[in-house]
Amino acid sequence: MNENLIIELERDGIVTATFRKLDPEKKKTLYVTALTAFSEDVFDRVSFDYIAETAGVSKGSLFQYFGNKENLLRFTCEIFIDNYRQFWDSQRTRAEGIHTRERIRDFSQTLLDFRAERKVEYAFYVKMLYENSRELTDDFLQKINRILLEHLNRLISRGARTAEIRQDIPAERIAFVITALIEASHRYSNTINQKLRNREKLMDIIEDIEGMLFDGIKG
Amino acid sequence: MNENLIIELERDGIVTATFRKLDPEKKKTLYVTALTAFSEDVFDRVSFDYIAETAGVSKGSLFQYFGNKENLLRFTCEIFIDNYRQFWDSQRTRAEGIHTRERIRDFSQTLLDFRAERKVEYAFYVKMLYENSRELTDDFLQKINRILLEHLNRLISRGARTAEIRQDIPAERIAFVITALIEASHRYSNTINQKLRNREKLMDIIEDIEGMLFDGIKG
Amino acid sequence: MNENLIIELERDGIVTATFRKLDPEKKKTLYVTALTAFSEDVFDRVSFDYIAETAGVSKGSLFQYFGNKENLLRFTCEIFIDNYRQFWDSQRTRAEGIHTRERIRDFSQTLLDFRAERKVEYAFYVKMLYENSRELTDDFLQKINRILLEHLNRLISRGARTAEIRQDIPAERIAFVITALIEASHRYSNTINQKLRNREKLMDIIEDIEGMLFDGIKG
Amino acid sequence: MNENLIIELERDGIVTATFRKLDPEKKKTLYVTALTAFSEDVFDRVSFDYIAETAGVSKGSLFQYFGNKENLLRFTCEIFIDNYRQFWDSQRTRAEGIHTRERIRDFSQTLLDFRAERKVEYAFYVKMLYENSRELTDDFLQKINRILLEHLNRLISRGARTAEIRQDIPAERIAFVITALIEASHRYSNTINQKLRNREKLMDIIEDIEGMLFDGIKG
DNA sequence: AATGAATGAGTTTTCATTCAT
DNA sequence: TATGAATGAAAACTCATTCAT
Structure with a gap:
């Protein structure tokens, strides 16, 4: 979890301060769960209920972290991009x-x-x-x-x-x-x-x- | 509107006889409306209500023509393919x-x-x-x-x-x-x-x- | 078809004059079709469409004969009762x-x-x-x-x-x-x-x- | 409300955990409302909307409790049977x-x-x-x-x-x-x-x- | 901060009934 | 008189979002 990126995302209103302060391990779990869920089906057919249950987090918390479903996807995209960049950087050497x-x-x-x-x-x-x-x-x-x-x-x-x-x-x-x-x-x-x-x-x-x-x- | 194709589609259960008998102009309107709607948003987010209203037809009629939403998309695809084939055939000469x-x-x-x-x-x-x-x-x-x-x-x-x-x-x-x-x-x-x-x-x-x-x- | 009974039913507003004037054979077909349909499923789950198609009559005609679905059931009941009475009368001898x-x-x-x-x-x-x-x-x-x-x-x-x-x-x-x-x-x-x-x-x-x-x- | 029975019903997928955790008084209200509604009309003609309104609960909640209409009837039957058994047991003495x-x-x-x-x-x-x-x-x-x-x-x-x-x-x-x-x-x-x-x-x-x-x- | 119960808007679908031809 | 196309009122069900605890 790139904490600097998270701070940026908070500034952009994609994640909340509550999310930023979360245990990094939990943040990662949330990322992986969302990534997996969105990789399995189209946005509209991925329900918040499903993600909350899979991530072992309550639906309410999920909303407190991201505000809405769109932001959860946005968050997932940004972390993905960050990881992807790191992957290619590591390839250069x-x-x-x-x-x-x-x-x-x-x-x-x-x-x-x-x-x-x-x-x-x-x-x-x-x-x-x-x-x-x-x-x-x-x-x-x-x-x-x-x-x-x-x-x-x-x-x-x-x-x-x-x-x-x-x-x-x-x-x-x-x-x-x-x-x-x-x-x-x-x-x-x-x-x-x-x-x-x-x-x-x-x-x-x-x-x-x-x-x-x-x-x-x-x- | 390729009427022979419509007959085939009726045989395949994609459109109903009611639709086949419609005024060709109306059929075309329905095609264009569906085509436009499906071109604007993802399948799940295109509602039957919206198409019915846009096409100036009641929701009930729309169901009488196509039976369900999936068939409406199927219909749109088939007409599209037909037009597309004609387009390329005309190019050959x-x-x-x-x-x-x-x-x-x-x-x-x-x-x-x-x-x-x-x-x-x-x-x-x-x-x-x-x-x-x-x-x-x-x-x-x-x-x-x-x-x-x-x-x-x-x-x-x-x-x-x-x-x-x-x-x-x-x-x-x-x-x-x-x-x-x-x-x-x-x-x-x-x-x-x-x-x-x-x-x-x-x-x-x-x-x-x-x-x-x-x-x-x-x- | 007991024509006297039909006249009574017309008087009671259960069937229309249009129905009364129908070919007796057709009346019987309608009775048998309705009887069969209502014997197969619960009232709410028997559709007018189905009866019309099975009887080989248009849905519009069906409404002109009976006015509404309830009357069709009423009609079926009355003919049934009439037949039933005849059946037991014949048993007496x-x-x-x-x-x-x-x-x-x-x-x-x-x-x-x-x-x-x-x-x-x-x-x-x-x-x-x-x-x-x-x-x-x-x-x-x-x-x-x-x-x-x-x-x-x-x-x-x-x-x-x-x-x-x-x-x-x-x-x-x-x-x-x-x-x-x-x-x-x-x-x-x-x-x-x-x-x-x-x-x-x-x-x-x-x-x-x-x-x-x-x-x-x-x- | 026999809470043990409710637990069983939850296990059988007839009611949800959400329902189980409800205030017993509310559970009883729901039972009585459903019982009354189903006693008044045929299954097909009892609408979820009606029951929700009568019970003073939103339609959404009702679905969260029972998942679907059939389960609501199942639930009603099971509670009824339980009460009935108790009634006869009490008669024996x-x-x-x-x-x-x-x-x-x-x-x-x-x-x-x-x-x-x-x-x-x-x-x-x-x-x-x-x-x-x-x-x-x-x-x-x-x-x-x-x-x-x-x-x-x-x-x-x-x-x-x-x-x-x-x-x-x-x-x-x-x-x-x-x-x-x-x-x-x-x-x-x-x-x-x-x-x-x-x-x-x-x-x-x-x-x-x-x-x-x-x-x-x-x- | 975490939870999950409550909500209601929105979606597909069915079908009796009306009405123009 | 016969027809069947048009309609819209319901119905079951889903799910993002809110909010009290």
């Missing part, structure tokens, strides 16, 4: 390949790892991806995207400097294409795996795509 | 460029036109893109996707035959990349335009992407 | 045993026959037996009861005259006991057969009861 | 006649007392007697009947031992006849009193019946 192509492959591999190892987080992200009826989801997705793009930009800029990557196209635009492809692959395999039980490996698709990305599709 | 690259640019231009000219339809499509809690949305998206991919596959296969496009990658995979990129562009500009009021032209982005797609990003 | 005890056994046998051969009528009667929330059911049951008691009174009075039956108790009171016992047997076997699938024969019970009735239970 | 015949007369007198003193309970029982569309009513009637028959069987068995009553007929069958006659008398006087305002004394009827029962109707 990781030993990486020498060549940009390897670094990018590394990058998408990390995304896959995240998905495989942090199932609840990933499910929450997907849910937000699909629920666009509230501005806060847009905000959430943009922030998540920015974290990813920042990371990618670094890789691409360096690739451009070493002439491994074309210099005539702005780095952000290349980053955009890369994340677009990775995200589409995720969505695709998500549908495929869940519905058709197709065992096609996501990494295979990504390799094919990488081929197109670097060498183009021109005959 | 359109004069197109000689080269595959131009044809693909044409394709994405058409997608843009659709979006610009049929704002409500587009918003509905986006909503369905995000609403993944019901099987019927999956079905809808698959059908829409198939229409698009069929169209694309024709272009790509021809491009492969004329050696304008690499032959070592399966056509569907290339089609996948193309639609992924176009869709991401849509999403992107959607967010940008709505929230940041950035006037960046979508076509510019697409041209850049096209460049990467054909020539690769290798330096 | 039937060859009967010489002794009163046999006559009474005959009587309860006839009740059993009615139940076995006219399943729908019997089911309707049972339904009315259980639905006592409207005055009209009371009225119906009283009329049915009176028909039965009249019949029984004749038997008993004769038995009293021939000294086969005690003369110190009013005939109606004896008739009351007999019908009470038969009805209870019906109820009992109704529950037993439907729920416990007990194959106990109703006639056996009745014979035991008859023994008690004639000889008393005194040791 | 009552001074009774020496002779079986007197004991049986005592028994039917007690039934009459119950009816006269607990009008609402009796009306509820009659309603359940007539409402046969739900399994729970069968269950209720069987339980009520069992309480009565247990009581009667004791009387009859003793009467058989002392040779006051015939031994060639099974005790249950005699009990069946007795309850059938008492119940019919109730029904009869119920109709008579309510509709025809006839002041005929029920006890007179019962005495006549008793005469027939013990001595038979044979002349």
Whole structure:
């Protein structure tokens, strides 16, 4: 629990002072419970009753902490974003390949790892991806995207400097294409795996795509 | 209003005979109203009351036409798909460029036109893109996707035959990349335009992407 | 269809002139349909839509014939009573045993026959037996009861005259006991057969009861 | 309010913990209100709104106590049965006649007392007697009947031992006849009193019946 | 500060009845 | 006279939010 962030959230009226003063362990429980609940179903179908019971907290307390349901989601988003940023920061120091192509492959591999190892987080992200009826989801997705793009930009800029990557196209635009492809692959395999039980490996698709990305599709 | 489709929908129990016999103009009003309503908010938050009032029809009548809320969405999806198919069929006869690259640019231009000219339809499509809690949305998206991919596959296969496009990658995979990129562009500009009021032209982005797609990003 | 009765019902505002002028065959269809429908479920759960569809008549016509749902039930009751009276009248001429005890056994046998051969009528009667929330059911049951008691009174009075039956108790009171016992047997076997699938024969019970009735239970 | 029973009902999911914790006085009010409402009209025609209003409780609370309407009826039945059992238990210790015949007369007198003193309970029982569309009513009637028959069987068995009553007929069958006659008398006087305002004394009827029962109707 | 009972607005759905054609 | 489309009053049920203890 990033206490500084909580102070900020209190300033923004997303959590109350009562919540801030809570035992950090309890704050974390509340975060995880909300995250899990919202990752399981659409906002409207997640009831306060359910969250309160699951978190082992009374419904009344929940309202004293967050004021309303929307704020609970907002809180969950902000903590998620904070964790996500930390995750990618920790990735920066990781030993990486020498060549940009390897670094990018590394990058998408990390995304896959995240998905495989942090199932609840990933499910929450997907849910937000699909629920666009509230501005806060847009905000959430943009922030998540920015974290990813920042990371990618670094890789691409360096690739451009070493002439491994074309210099005539702005780095952000290349980053955009890369994340677009990775995200589409995720969505695709998500549908495929869940519905058709197709065992096609996501990494295979990504390799094919990488081929197109670097060498183009021109005959 | 495709009356044959309505007959099929009646057979499938999605609409009733009462609805079928309605004045075509009224049917269209109901379609447009439902389409608009569902494009504005998530399924759970669109109430029958609201649609009835907006369409200038009593709630009772609405139930007599569709039986329940889910069927109203089903109906909307099916009409949408039908219209969408007709739209792409009408595009096939359109004069197109000689080269595959131009044809693909044409394709994405058409997608843009659709979006610009049929704002409500587009918003509905986006909503369905995000609403993944019901099987019927999956079905809808698959059908829409198939229409698009069929169209694309024709272009790509021809491009492969004329050696304008690499032959070592399966056509569907290339089609996948193309639609992924176009869709991401849509999403992107959607967010940008709505929230940041950035006037960046979508076509510019697409041209850049096209460049990467054909020539690769290798330096 | 007893046309005189229909004229009476029209006078009482239970059916309309429109109904009276209907083809007798159609009137009968309507009676049978309503009888069947009301025998299948409780009044509130029988919808006009269902009856109209089953009878092959429009809902609008049904209202023009009867004005409202209650009247349809009233109509059904009255025709039922009329038929019931005819049924017992026809029984009077039937060859009967010489002794009163046999006559009474005959009587309860006839009740059993009615139940076995006219399943729908019997089911309707049972339904009315259980639905006592409207005055009209009371009225119906009283009329049915009176028909039965009249019949029984004749038997008993004769038995009293021939000294086969005690003369110190009013005939109606004896008739009351007999019908009470038969009805209870019906109820009992109704529950037993439907729920416990007990194959106990109703006639056996009745014979035991008859023994008690004639000889008393005194040791 | 038998608090142990309430705990059982909570275990069976018929009432919630919220209800259990309620002020006993309020629980009783709810029981009486529901009992009265269900005694006044058929299940389908008793609305939750009505009960809530009558009990001076909000609709929301009522749902929090019972979850649904069926459970409210179930609850009412169970409390009723409990009270009924207590009533008959308290009767056992009552001074009774020496002779079986007197004991049986005592028994039917007690039934009459119950009816006269607990009008609402009796009306509820009659309603359940007539409402046969739900399994729970069968269950209720069987339980009520069992309480009565247990009581009667004791009387009859003793009467058989002392040779006051015939031994060639099974005790249950005699009990069946007795309850059938008492119940019919109730029904009869119920109709008579309510509709025809006839002041005929029920006890007179019962005495006549008793005469027939013990001595038979044979002349 | 924590609790959870109380509330009532809102939702889907059913169906008798009306009425224009 | 027959029809069936239109209506709206109810009904069961859910759940975020308030508030007294």
